[in-house]
Amino acid sequence: MAEDILLQAQQLTKRFGGLAAVNNVSLTLQRNHLHAVIGPNGAGKSTLTNLLSGDLPPTEGRITLAGRDVTGQPPEAISRWGLGRSYQKTNIFQPFTVWENVRLAAQSRTPHAARWLSRANHLHDITERAERAIELARLTARTRFVAGAISHGEQRQLEIAMTLATAPQVLLLDEPLAGMGHAEAERLVELLLAIKKDHAMMLVEHDMDAVFALADRLTVMVNGQVIASGTPADIRADAGVQAAYLGEEA
Structure with missing residues (x-):
């Protein structure tokens, strides 16, 4: 339902000189859903997170938060309007x-x-x-x-x-399981499942067991671009994703 869409990114691009770290990426975050963004190192996942949170301004594209255009707004303003995030390094x-x-x-x-x-x-x-x-x-x-x-x-x-x-209404989580042992990771997965019902969430994560346990939808990025987006079952079955990232065991 439209009222459950809390954050939308439309054709986001971020260039650093001649390099497009994020290239024409669109996604939607919906209440009570977790959207995972996966891909190899250097795919543009953290840059995408920084664009959505206001830590970086986009070169092109548009971001709306609960219907408000927040494109290019500073992170403290976007935070006050209902977006919370965590960072790769504990803050x-x-x-x-x-x-x-x-x-x-x-x-x-x-x-x-x-x-x-x-x-x-x-x-x-x-x-x-x-x-x-x-x-x-x-x-x-x-x-x-x-x-x-x-x-x-x-x-x-x-x-x-x-x-x-x-x-916050929207949570952006950038590799929250990084550096954790198995038991700690399991506890955090349980926590994220518990809070998912009250928020729209985006998760950037390399732990594929956690991703597939948590995600309602996945977007796969390689070299700044989206190569696939869909349900966990769709992504597991995608031959292009397997070749680019998940590997034969996916």
Whole structure:
């Protein structure tokens, strides 16, 4: 349904000099669905993510978020309009506790977020939003732990909790399972499945087991271009995708 389409990218292109890192890419992110973008290193996946989040301006094309044209807008504005993202490298405040990290993220969405001398823990809406995000990210038992002291997998959960605390409609996740062991990866897959129902999500990931467990739709990129897009079954059966990326075992 049209009202469930939360983000659309139309014919996005990003050139760096003579190189088109992303070339004429279109995709749609829909509420309650996870759209995975896969491809080999250098395919343009992270550049596409940066275009959608506003970290890079497109050379050509158009991006709409919940019906609003956000093409070329700065990332802080796009974030406030309902887009949250994680990065390949964990982006947290390591000396702060889990609670302090998530509370700061929640506080960024208040009208007076810059009033650093306020007693933020007295603002009940911030507290409730932070508590809910920590619960959703399954970090309740780590609330008072220093962020730098928790495991790598838990730090990735914390980054997701911080993103959820900003109340996004759309989530862009750039290789959230990178560097994880099997057990940590399984826990994060379970977490992403749990939060998928309330968001439109895009996942960039190399772990194909996780991708096929999570994705409702996949887009495959090679050399900045889309070579296939469809359901997981469509992608598994695509001979061109197998030759370019998945391999014979797909």
